[in-house]
Amino acid sequence: MSEFQLPELSYEYDALEPHIDALTMEIHHSKHHQAYTNGLNDVWDEMSEDNQDKGLLILLSDHEQIKPEIRNRFNFHGGGYNNHELFWSSMKPDGGGEPSGSLKVEISKVFGSFDDFKKKFSADTAVIQGSGWGWLVYEPKSKKIQYKSTSNQDSPIVDGVVPLLGLDVWEHAYYLKYENKRPDYISAWWNVINWEEVELRFSRAENTAKALFSRHYD
Ligand SMILES: [Fe+2]
Numbered sequence: 001m002s003e004f005q006l007p008e009l010s011y012e013y014d015a016l017e018p019h020i021d022a023l024t025m026e027i028h029h030s031k032h033h034q035a036y037t038n039g040l041n042d043v044w045d046e047m048s049e050d051n052q053d054k055g056l057l058i059l060l061s062d063h064e065q066i067k068p069e070i071r072n073r074f075n076f077h078g079g080g081y082n083n084h085e086l087f088w089s090s091m092k093p094d095g096g097g098e099p100s101g102s103l104k105v106e107i108s109k110v111f112g113s114f115d116d117f118k119k120k121f122s123a124d125t126a127v128i129q130g131s132g133w134g135w136l137v138y139e140p141k142s143k144k145i146q147y148k149s150t151s152n153q154d155s156p157i158v159d160g161v162v163p164l165l166g167l168d169v170w171e172h173a174y175y176l177k178y179e180n181k182r183p184d185y186i187s188a189w190w191n192v193i194n195w196e197e198v199e200l201r202f203s204r205a206e207n208t209a210k211a212l213f214s215r216h217y218d
Pocket of ligand 1: 028032084168170172173
């Protein structure tokens with residue numbers, strides 16, 4: 001049996017309509033995420049047992065541990081696997097609105113207001129060149145949240161930050177419905193965010209950072 005399985009969605013493919021259409025969801029999950037899963041399993045089989053024991057996230061946090069000849073493939077498929085897992089679970093039917101509690105306070109502190117955060121996230125993610133992701137992350141050295149963009153399937157974990165919320169802006173995520181209008185897809189996506197899940201990640205972010213980046217805490 002393969003080490004990694006395609007994670008099941010907690011909602012149906014059509015559950016995020018009209019914001020994200022059912023066919024896009026089906027292809028994105030069952031074909032694209034499946035391909036990252038298969039690619040990760042293939043590269044995983046070429047890993048040393050010692051590295052396999054460390055687990056996916058620890059290896060993402062420090063590529064130096066991986067033999068150079070498989071590093072790029074691991075980065076692409078391992079990042080793609082984890083990024084999509086985070087993506088599916090940070091959306092839900094009838095989502096959207098605004099975060100609450102300490103995350104809301106932190107967003108206002110860092111970005112000015114939720115609306116300012118939304119504007120910055122949308123604008124910066126709309127102009128990512130080629131394929132990539134827009135993120136809200138927790139940066140453990142400053143202990144602050146920040147916006148970050150990544151290229152291709154690079155995981156924010158590679159750069160030493162904890163992903164809280166990510167938006168996939170590969171064309172496969174939106175082109176069937178939105179064609180070349182990436183900003184329209186981004187506007188629609190705010191209506192399906194599962195803020196409870198993002199708040200949970202934020203509440204655990206410091207512990208996640210310690211688990212992933214312990215070498216920075218020595
Ligand atoms: Fe994707």
